[in-house]
Amino acid sequence: xxxxxAMSQDVSTLLQQLVRIPxxxxxxxxxxxxxxxxTLAVFLSGWLESIGAELVTExxxxxxxxxxxxxxxxxxxxRILFGPHLDTVGVEGMTIDPFGGEIRGGRLWGRGASxxxxxxxxxxxxxxxxxxxxxxxxxxxxxxxxxxxxSGQWGSKDFAKRHAxxxxxxxxxEPTSMEIVHVTKGSLWATLRATGKAVHSxxxxxxxxxxxxxxxxxxxxxxxxxTELAAFTHPTLGxxxxxxxxxxxxxxxxIVPDLAEAELDIRIxxxxxxxxxxxxxxxxxxxxxxxxxxITHAHExxxxxxxxxxxxxxxxxxxxxxxxxxxxxxDAAHLSSGGIPSVCIGPGSIDQAHTVDEFIEIDxxxxxxxxxxxxxxxxxx
Numbered sequence: 001x002x003x004x005x006a007m008s009q010d011v012s013t014l015l016q017q018l019v020r021i022p023x024x025x026x027x028x029x030x031x032x033x034x035x036x037x038x039t040l041a042v043f044l045s046g047w048l049e050s051i052g053a054e055l056v057t058e059x060x061x062x063x064x065x066x067x068x069x070x071x072x073x074x075x076x077x078x079r080i081l082f083g084p085h086l087d088t089v090g091v092e093g094m095t096i097d098p099f100g101g102e103i104r105g106g107r108l109w110g111r112g113a114s115x116x117x118x119x120x121x122x123x124x125x126x127x128x129x130x131x132x133x134x135x136x137x138x139x140x141x142x143x144x145x146x147x148x149x150x151s152g153q154w155g156s157k158d159f160a161k162r163h164a165x166x167x168x169x170x171x172x173x174e175p176t177s178m179e180i181v182h183v184t185k186g187s188l189w190a191t192l193r194a195t196g197k198a199v200h201s202x203x204x205x206x207x208x209x210x211x212x213x214x215x216x217x218x219x220x221x222x223x224x225x226x227t228e229l230a231a232f233t234h235p236t237l238g239x240x241x242x243x244x245x246x247x248x249x250x251x252x253x254x255i256v257p258d259l260a261e262a263e264l265d266i267r268i269x270x271x272x273x274x275x276x277x278x279x280x281x282x283x284x285x286x287x288x289x290x291x292x293x294x295i296t297h298a299h300e301x302x303x304x305x306x307x308x309x310x311x312x313x314x315x316x317x318x319x320x321x322x323x324x325x326x327x328x329x330x331d332a333a334h335l336s337s338g339g340i341p342s343v344c345i346g347p348g349s350i351d352q353a354h355t356v357d358e359f360i361e362i363d364x365x366x367x368x369x370x371x372x373x374x375x376x377x378x379x380x381x
Contacts, residue, residue: 011369012108012362015121016101017043019110023086027151031092034099037147040086041067044145047124051131053143058158060147066155068163069143071127071134079140079166080312082127082372083156084120084173084346085149085331088112095356107359115353118360119173119346119368120145126372139379142167149331153301156331160338167340169312172332175348175360178368179324180316182343183236186268186303187329188278191261192217192293194249198258207256211249214260217291218244225285232272236325237303240272261296267327270303304333306341313343319374321345 021043022034044067045055053069060066067086072079088111091098098111112118127134127143134141146155174181194217196210222242229240242264249260266278275281279300286293306313308323317323328350332342347368348360 011121011125011365012103014125015108015113015118015360015365016103018117018121019101019108019112020099022099023088023112024090025087025148025150029090029092031090031094032098036063037086038063038065041065041145044069044124048127048143051128052134058162060154060158064147066147066159067143067145070140071131071142072137072140074166077138077140078168079142080169080171081142081144081167081340082123082173083144083146083170083331083335083342084116084123085146085155087148087150088115088117089150089354093356094358096358103362106362108362108365109357109359111358113352113358113360114175114348115350115358116149116173116175116346118348118365119175122347122365122368123171123173123372125369126376129369129373130376133380134376137376137379141376141379146331152299153331153334156334157338160335160340164335164339169310170332170335170340170342172330172335172342172344173346174330174332174344175350175353176324176326176345177349177364178321178345178347178371180313180321180343180345181324181326181332182308182310182313183234183270183305183325184303184329184333184344185237185240185327186273186278186301186333188264188266188268188282188298188300190264190266190279190282190295190299191297192264193259193261193296194293196256196258196260199256201254201256204256208258210257210260213292214247214249214262217293218247218262220289220291221285224289225282228281228285229266229272232269232275234269234271234325237269237327240269240278241267268300268303270305273303301329302333302337304336304342306336306343310341312341315378316343316345316375319371319378321371326350
């Protein structure tokens with residue numbers, strides 16, 4: 001783990017330290033044995049304590065904590081939070097050293113440089129630059145780092161259940177090119193399963209081919225559900241969508257397959273959520289068209305829409321950040337759904353998130369740190 005001795009040189013040095021601490025989400029092919037958020041949380045605890053924070057860790061899963069840093073007591077004043085996530089996606093197939101934190105060509109390279117240790121570093125540096133004023137701001141500012149965003153978002157879900165009453169707003173650190181993403185789509189991930197009867201492929205008429213059942217059902221589902229989803233639109237986000245992203249089945253070409261599965265991703269606009277959500281619509285479509293598949297797993301996340309007129313959004317806008325929407329999903333939706341109005345904002349491009357050569361432009365990182373620094377100073381007014 002990096003020492004704290006060099007932590008205060010600049011925001012680029014800080015980001016190098018963060019990238020060099022692996023915090024890979026252990027789910028979904030991490031590509032390394034160095035997984036989990038705990039090591040990064042320990043480093044951040046020391047860093048934040050050194051600038052005056054009181055730390056609370058809440059273990060959400062074994063060895064996988066949320067980290068809460070407070071610079072002012074819970075004394076009734078309005079309270080907001082900076083909220084990046086601790087985990088990154090896996091590193092399998094990367095073409096650069098994922099934990100190198102190398103600086104070259106005006107860019108800092110490594111897993112998390114953009115998503116989302118770059119936004120995290122910018123927020124931390126703003127706290128560092130305002131460390132002498134944080135305890136006395138009329139709006140208290142906490143730093144909350146969430147575990148598990150890249151899979152089940154357990155960290156933000158748990159935090160919202162425990163702490164929503166304490167907060168009036170959240171700035172969730174994501175690479176938005178410093179746009180204020182105040183509306184995002186939700187998502188439904190669902191697995192569909194078809195079953196059949198396995199026989200030797202020389203006599204396929206005696207069996208029942210699960211792959212054919214599934215693919216024919218998917219073709220009809222794409223047609224009918226796709227049409228229905230198109231009716232649920234949003235002026236910024238566009239329409240709700242369906243993607244069939246994974247399909248698997250069978251064991252050998254000379255065996256009629258008795259099992260086949262597909263994994264779907266439905267992106268949910270606020271109007272679809274208001275109509276009951278994607279899972280409800282998927283079930284109704286399967287039943288209405290009598291499609292021979294069953295849902296074996298489903299995980300639905302809500303969309304987010306924080307009104308552009310919110311006072312904190314107006315503050316951010318007045319500092320020069322433009323409003324935007326995004327089709328992707330983040331912790332902000334769970335915080336918002338749990339009662340904390342939220343936006344996503346941070347330096348770096350979403351186009352670099354999860355890539356094999358992830359990087360962030362150093363100039364963008366510095367501009368992000370400067371923006372958050374000015375935002376905190378503006379809170380003193």
